[in-house]
Amino acid sequence: MIKFQSVKKIYKPHNVVLNDINLEIKPGEFVSLVGLSGAGKSTLLKLLTREERPTAGKVIVEDTDLDEIRDKDVPYYRRKIGTVYQDFKLLEKKTAFENVAFAMEVSDTDPEEIEKNVPQILAIVGLADKVDSFPVQLSGGEKQRLAIARAMIHRPTILLADEPTGNLDLVNSYDVLKLLLKINELGTTVVLASHDTNLVNTIGRRVISMDKGKIVRDQTHHGRYVI
Amino acid sequence: MTAMTNFKKIIRSAWTNFQRNGYLSFGATGIMALTLILFLGLLSLQFLTSQVVTSIQDKIDVSAYFTADATEDQILQVKSDLESLPDISNITYTSRDQALEDFKARHAQDQLIQDSLSQLDENPLAASLNIKAKDSSQYASIAQFLENTKFRSVIDKIDFYENKGVIERVQNISGGIRNWGLAATFVLAIIAVLVTFNTVRLTIFNQKQEIEIMRLVGASNWHIRGPYLVEGGFYGLFAAAAALGIFYPISYFASGKISSFAPEINLFGYFVHGIAQVFLLVVVLGILLGVVSSFIAIRKHLRI
Numbered sequence: 326m327i328k329f330q331s332v333k334k335i336y337k338p339h340n341v342v343l344n345d346i347n348l349e350i351k352p353g354e355f356v357s358l359v360g361l362s363g364a365g366k367s368t369l370l371k372l373l374t375r376e377e378r379p380t381a382g383k384v385i386v387e388d389t390d391l392d393e394i395r396d397k398d399v400p401y402y403r404r405k406i407g408t409v410y411q412d413f414k415l416l417e418k419k420t421a422f423e424n425v426a427f428a429m430e431v432s433d434t435d436p437e438e439i440e441k442n443v444p445q446i447l448a449i450v451g452l453a454d455k456v457d458s459f460p461v462q463l464s465g466g467e468k469q470r471l472a473i474a475r476a477m478i479h480r481p482t483i484l485l486a487d488e489p490t491g492n493l494d495l496v497n498s499y500d501v502l503k504l505l506l507k508i509n510e511l512g513t514t515v516v517l518a519s520h521d522t523n524l525v526n527t528i529g530r531r532v533i534s535m536d537k538g539k540i541v542r543d544q545t546h547h548g549r550y551v552i
Numbered sequence: 553m554t555a556m557t558n559f560k561k562i563i564r565s566a567w568t569n570f571q572r573n574g575y576l577s578f579g580a581t582g583i584m585a586l587t588l589i590l591f592l593g594l595l596s597l598q599f600l601t602s603q604v605v606t607s608i609q610d611k612i613d614v615s616a617y618f619t620a621d622a623t624e625d626q627i628l629q630v631k632s633d634l635e636s637l638p639d640i641s642n643i644t645y646t647s648r649d650q651a652l653e654d655f656k657a658r659h660a661q662d663q664l665i666q667d668s669l670s671q672l673d674e675n676p677l678a679a680s681l682n683i684k685a686k687d688s689s690q691y692a693s694i695a696q697f698l699e700n701t702k703f704r705s706v707i708d709k710i711d712f713y714e715n716k717g718v719i720e721r722v723q724n725i726s727g728g729i730r731n732w733g734l735a736a737t738f739v740l741a742i743i744a745v746l747v748t749f750n751t752v753r754l755t756i757f758n759q760k761q762e763i764e765i766m767r768l769v770g771a772s773n774w775h776i777r778g779p780y781l782v783e784g785g786f787y788g789l790f791a792a793a794a795a796l797g798i799f800y801p802i803s804y805f806a807s808g809k810i811s812s813f814a815p816e817i818n819l820f821g822y823f824v825h826g827i828a829q830v831f832l833l834v835v836v837l838g839i840l841l842g843v844v845s846s847f848i849a850i851r852k853h854l855r856i
Contacts, residue, residue, distance in 0.1 A: 374768070400770045401770065401772075402770075431769055431771035431775050432770060433558070475769065
């Protein structure tokens with residue numbers, strides 16, 4: 326359960342990026358967040374990862390007010406949510422296996438469990454034969470699937486995807502989208518920020534449109550990207 | 553996971569980082585090695601000045617010369633009075649006869665002096681007390697004591713007033729070297745920390761993205777910091793090794809040059825004698841410098 330209550334975010338001195346956001350996302354939903362660049366999509370996601378704090382209002386994830394999480398506990402909170410970005414954010418000096426294993430290592434997972442789980446998740450995203458490849462040796466689509474594998478390794482209840490297809494061609498974009506839908510089917514809440522009209526229109530789920538920091542439309546079923 | 557495997561993992565990851573950042577590691581290590589060499593240089597300077605000051609202080613003394621009619625009893629009374637002072641390290645009594653013997657022996661080769669002495673009916677030399685103090689600052693009070701003693705009438709001359717200038721100058725120099733040396737060490741240490749800190753910051757800035765990713769996947773601050781601190785420790789360790797490897801041969805050559813004009817000073821011997829302490833000091837200092845610099849440098853990137 327994600328809840329935004331009258332959330333306002335102002336970057337100093339007076340750049341209002343989010344204004345009076347009220348939103349509720351139920352567990353297991355697949356939500357597309359659409360809008361032009363600068364509409365506030367990324368900031369909304371950053372509030373969810375606790376990279377930013379709201380200037381006013383509350384952000385509540387699974388009954389926890391994010392403002393009440395102490396700085397030193399933020400890493401533990403982040404392990405409960407997966408994140409995927411347009412620029413993949415992979416460690417260039419690590420192989421596909423190491424990139425995923427790394428996310429487990431930071432939470433002090435047993436090495437045996439890492440050995441067992443990483444190949445599994447890589448197989449799920451279709452990278453079974455790329456285990457020892459470095460990011461430079463992967464295509465854009467493969468990189469993003471690797472990033473998704475890393476995001477899912479903690480079995481998070483929420484997956485946040487910020488323009489995950491922004492750097493990908495059509496075919497790869499749909500591959501990534503299919504993967505996100507599959508993840509959602511398995512019970513994970515997915516929040517996808519995108520300005521790719523066609524992509525969003527093929528999903529046919531809830532679409533939230535944003536403009537200039539405000540939610541201008543919230544279509545709960547068979548949503549379409551309209552500006 | 554046990555703490556041991558965790559620690560091994562941190563060491564390994566720090567080591568890989570150290571290797572993969574070839575040039576920056578080299579730069580940081582180099583700067584820190586220079587800092588440590590500077591520190592060793594200051595240590596040498598302190599040693600040399602203290603040696604010079606001690607050897608000059610050893611040569612300083614105060615002599616009281618007695619008149620010809622002073623009895624030996626009176627002189628010995630003055631001696632024992634002086635010995636009751638706390639700051640005296642040594643007093644030598646030279647009787648008139650002894651002084652003459654010494655004088656003759658010293659000028660045994662000089663026929664003219666020997667002849668002139670034999671012309672005299674009476675011993676022309678005075679009995680004297682030669683006084684050495686533990687500290688050169690005490691000579692003034694010793695001279696004062698002699699001035700006020702009840703036997704002042706039989707004391708012909710106290711040569712403190714002739715030596716006064718030299719004694720004071722030595723005091724000033726040794727005090728100055730101590731104070732300025734300390735100040736210089738302090739200032740240089742601050743500069744060294746700043747330079748090292750900046751170099752390490754550059755290394756960490758280079759890995760900004762990695763740190764960002766670690767934070768995104770939920771790595772705790774200590775988990776992120778650990779390898780960087782150890783990496784900083786590696787810089788310090790290698791810098792210490794380099795500094796010692798460069799400094800010891802230099803001190804060996806410098807020692808040869810110094811002993812050619814001041815044979816009593818053995819710089820290399822000093823460092824060889826204290827090799828265990830010097831090693832420990834430099835290595836600990838190096839590691840501390842690296843770890844502390846890393847700790848400060850990474851702080852900025854850990855803000856959430």
